[in-house]
Amino acid sequence: MPFKKLHPDIQETLAALEITTPTPFQSKSIPVIKSGANVYCIAPAASGKTTALILTTLQKLKCKAVGNAPRAVVLVENKEKAMKLYDTFLFYTKHNSLRVYVGYEELHIDVQKSEIAMGIDILISTPKSMNKLFLTNGVSIADLKIFSIDDAEFLVQQSTYKAIMSITQSIHKCQYVLYSEKMHPMLERFEEYFMEYSKKVATG
Secondary structure, eight states: OGGGGSOHHHHHHHHHTTOOSOOHHHHHHHHHHHTTOOEEEEOOTTSSHHHHHHHHHHHHTTTOOOSSSOSEEEEOSSHHHHHHHHHHHHHHHTTSOOOEEEOOTTSOHHHHHHHHTTOOSEEEEOHHHHHHHHHTTOSOOTTOOEEEESSGGGGGSHHHHHHHHHHHHTOOSOEEEEEESSOOHHHHGGGGTTSTTOEEEEOO
């Protein structure tokens, strides 16, 4: 059972939520993500992809705040999805010291930079907002361990595709995990760039 091999803090939160059994997708994906490989996670809606993303992010960071620079980045399509994911992360991190921050295009970049500088562990952002942070040296990526993309279908849009390519070119060593309902040809193209030697976990 993948849950039994997760950090005790995560198991405690899952118990409080009365989540005892992983979904088939979580059973397949969590061990592969924990191995440190780049992973394409392909599964239908309601398969537990977002929960797997949160659990493996917390596991990677050992449920503990360290330093000031983000060690995990999660990209989402827009502000609405960013805020929803942020609220879910807050629930999972309320009993540990991890600091979660959310940024999006509508929030002024200088505000984001000053708040991030105060110290964060997990950064949830949209591609355009994240790219702007990169271009203005608003975020350090020196300690980045895991970079996840939730519902990655939106990356097939030209503007977000360019933003993700720009962001990933600046990152030299990091695990990438991409979650999607289908394996779009443009997502496959990332194998030539940042998704090198990636593994695929797919459930129908």
